[in-house]
Amino acid sequence: MSAEHTAVEPASAGPARPERADPPRLGRDRTRLAAARTLLFVPGHRPDRFEKAAAAGADAVIIDLEDAVAPDGKDAARRHAADWLARGKDAVVRINAPGTPWWDADLDLVTAFGCPVMLPKAEDPDVIARIAEVCAVIPLVETAAGIERALDVCCAPGVVRAAFGSVDLATELGVRHDDTLALAYARSRLVVAGAAAGVAPPLDGVTTALDDAEALAQDIRHARRLGFGGKLCIHPRQLPAVAEGFAPSDEELAWARKVLAAGDAVSAVDGVMVDKPVQERARRLLGVELTTGPAGERA
Numbered sequence: 001m002s003a004e005h006t007a008v009e010p011a012s013a014g015p016a017r018p019e020r021a022d023p024p025r026l027g028r029d030r031t032r033l034a035a036a037r038t039l040l041f042v043p044g045h046r047p048d049r050f051e052k053a054a055a056a057g058a059d060a061v062i063i064d065l066e067d068a069v070a071p072d073g074k075d076a077a078r079r080h081a082a083d084w085l086a087r088g089k090d091a092v093v094r095i096n097a098p099g100t101p102w103w104d105a106d107l108d109l110v111t112a113f114g115c116p117v118m119l120p121k122a123e124d125p126d127v128i129a130r131i132a133e134v135c136a137v138i139p140l141v142e143t144a145a146g147i148e149r150a151l152d153v154c155c156a157p158g159v160v161r162a163a164f165g166s167v168d169l170a171t172e173l174g175v176r177h178d179d180t181l182a183l184a185y186a187r188s189r190l191v192v193a194g195a196a197a198g199v200a201p202p203l204d205g206v207t208t209a210l211d212d213a214e215a216l217a218q219d220i221r222h223a224r225r226l227g228f229g230g231k232l233c234i235h236p237r238q239l240p241a242v243a244e245g246f247a248p249s250d251e252e253l254a255w256a257r258k259v260l261a262a263g264d265a266v267s268a269v270d271g272v273m274v275d276k277p278v279q280e281r282a283r284r285l286l287g288v289e290l291t292t293g294p295a296g297e298r299a
Contacts, residue, residue, distance in 0.1 A: 029116045029136040033160045034200035037230035037246040038239045043068035044077030056236035062092045074102045085113040094118040125156035132158020142168035147186045154197035166205030191227035201229030220245035248285045256282035
């Protein structure tokens with residue numbers, strides 16, 4: 001490996017690579033990310049934006065070492081991420097994909113700090129399992145092969161939940177990334193895979209139309225209807241709409257309380273049959289409220 005692609009140590013004396021996972025941290029990261037509705041990208045080569053992103057109110061910030069950073073800026077971006085993490089700051093790090101020249105150095109970075117990882121081009125459960133020995137993992141499923149292996153990806157040890165890479169997948173398929181019909185199968189397959197694996201509902205991909213509030217609202221409604229639990233964001237102004245859009249509504253919470261208050265013996269609420277699956281949905285809605293707060297507020 002050439003010197004330009006060796007691991008980069010933080011400017012301050014950062015921790016050495018751990019020999020094993022830190023179970024308390026892994027548990028905290030997994031719990032936090034499983035409940036997250038809003039995850040905000042910040043370019044790794046713009047450390048001047050890290051503080052602003054952290055203060056924007058997202059449930060998690062993703063320092064992006066991949067798509068947002070040009071090849072000649074990768075090493076500097078990795079150093080900036082290391083400096084941020086060495087200061088005890090929280091972040092998910094989107095590393096570069098396996099097989100790229102930056103993979104080994106990126107892997108050294110995230111395993112040194114044990115921070116949560118977003119793995120792009122996620123297709124191989126063995127790669128995920130390697131990272132998950134130390135880090136909580138969000139596999140970004142954004143290739144045709146990844147969609148076809150969605151269940152294997154979501155069942156890999158250490159996966160918190162999947163995320164959908166709509167833009168890259170659309171490019172591979174030769175369709176528009178904002179064509180919800182063209183990507184409906186892929187989105188639904190990812191939702192079903194996550195449910196079958198027993199992990200948190202997946203995160204929808206980004207809405208690139210920054211100045212189109214209605215486009216964002218439509219994307220949120222569509223994703224939530226399909227079963228997604230949150231969304232990747234590329235600008236702080238997208239956060240309030242996403243947080244509110246994926247939160248249980250007041251009407252849903254009132255219905256859930258009524259269902260659970262009625263008890264197991266009641267067979268109908270408001271003229272609608274209530275059975276075990278309906279009761280489970282009510283419990284999940286109230287569980288989301290307890291974890292993240294109602295109507296877009298964070299608990």
